[in-house]
Amino acid sequence: MAEKLIELKNLTKRFDDNLVVDRISLDIYKNQFITLLGPSGCGKTTILRMIAGFEEITDGQIYFEGKDLTKIPANEREINTVFQNYALFPHLNVYENIAFGLRLKKLDQSEISDRVARSLSMVKLIGYGKRSIEALSGGQQQRVALARAIVNRPKVLLLDEPLSALDLKLRQDMQYEIKDMQHQLGITFIFVTHDQEEALTMSDRIVVLNEGKILQTGSPEDVYNEPVNRFVASFIGESNIIPGIYCGNRVVEFFKARFDCVDDHFETGEKVDVVIRPEDFEVVVVQEGKITGKVADIVFKGVHYELCVMANGQELIVHTLKSPNIGDIIGLKVDKFEIHLMKVS
Ligand SMILES: Nc1ncnc2c1ncn2[C@@H]1O[C@H](COP(=O)(O)OP(=O)(O)OP(=O)(O)O)[C@@H](O)[C@H]1O
Ligand SMILES: [Mg+2]
Structure with missing residues (x-):
């Protein structure tokens, strides 16, 4: 040490x-x-x-x-x-x-x-x-x-x-x-x-x-x-912060769907903020994603595209190598290790 x-x-x-x-x-x-x-x-x-x-x-x-x-x-x-x-x-x-x-x-x-x-x-x-x-x-x-x-x-x-x-x-x-x-x-x-x-x-x-x-x-x-x-999540890099509810047993509900996660230091029924980094979404076809959204904007950033996706009335920032069109309906997948829960502050 x-x-x-x-x-x-x-x-x-x-x-x-x-x-x-x-x-x-x-x-x-x-x-x-x-x-x-x-x-x-x-x-x-x-x-x-x-x-x-x-x-x-x-x-x-x-x-x-x-x-x-x-x-x-x-x-x-x-x-x-x-x-x-x-x-x-x-x-x-x-x-x-x-x-x-x-x-x-x-x-x-x-x-x-x-x-x-x-x-x-x-x-x-x-x-x-x-x-x-x-x-x-x-x-x-x-x-x-x-x-x-x-x-x-x-x-x-x-x-x-x-x-x-x-x-x-x-x-x-x-x-x-x-x-x-x-x-x-x-x-x-x-x-x-x-x-x-x-x-x-x-x-x-x-x-x-x-x-x-x-x-x-x-x-x-x-x-x-x-x-x-x-505060820390939005100060350190771009992130999506989505209101959710902890359901117990490492399951969290947001956007009217349930997702496995790896955090468990919350009370069952507790309101949480769910953080997902833009690079942690995977753009898939609608049937394959638990989240469905409409592409509202696309910006080419050199290495990746930055999408603004409207899902459940919230804007999400998504980084992807694919290039959909504005107006496309897409599915979004996210790995349980990339779903991070925070106390509501
Ligand atoms: N000599 C002083 N008298 C009164 N207030 C002061 C004095 N020096 C700093 N402050 C106040 O203390 C607070 C913190 O100032 P400080 O300079 O430490 O901030 P900082 O984090 O370095 O900000 P920045 O990123 O703008 O440099 C500010 O509200 C500032 O106005
Ligand atoms: Mg200073």
């Missing part, structure tokens, strides 16, 4: 009467890539700022290697942050931006140039040391911000939506690079994003937040396949 590095215990933050972080408890391990995922305003930045020491905590505790972190001043914490707006010094060149923290620590010249060179190589900017910050693209500035954070050899790197300013292609490239960098450095990354796809591709563990509370913590697969409630 990996070693625990940071422990948040009932961490709480209030700005005046406004409760923005509500008793968050979370264990973060060494060498883990953990992502805080949630909509704008849910408290992600505030949590990072409390860990970094830029924001006082209202209540609760933060432990770092078992010690009370709040007693350690921000500049002595073995934690570095990459801010969303990069916060580079425009009047210093690339080299000096990266060397800045090391000069404050009064390291000797050769150590500084050695470490800066290694950081530049890590972010693929060898040869850019003398460039001015203004002469860099957005993606290159982001790399300098990363290099400046890792040059201090922190035990933890906090990354607050580091890629949100980049265009899609560059963002995807940087996702792989950051993940790769984390493997090479072997340190803990706490990454913040409101982009679910980014969270799913990059993380060992995802923490889904809303309104200052943790809704779910788990591996990307867990959170995607077994969302705990409607």
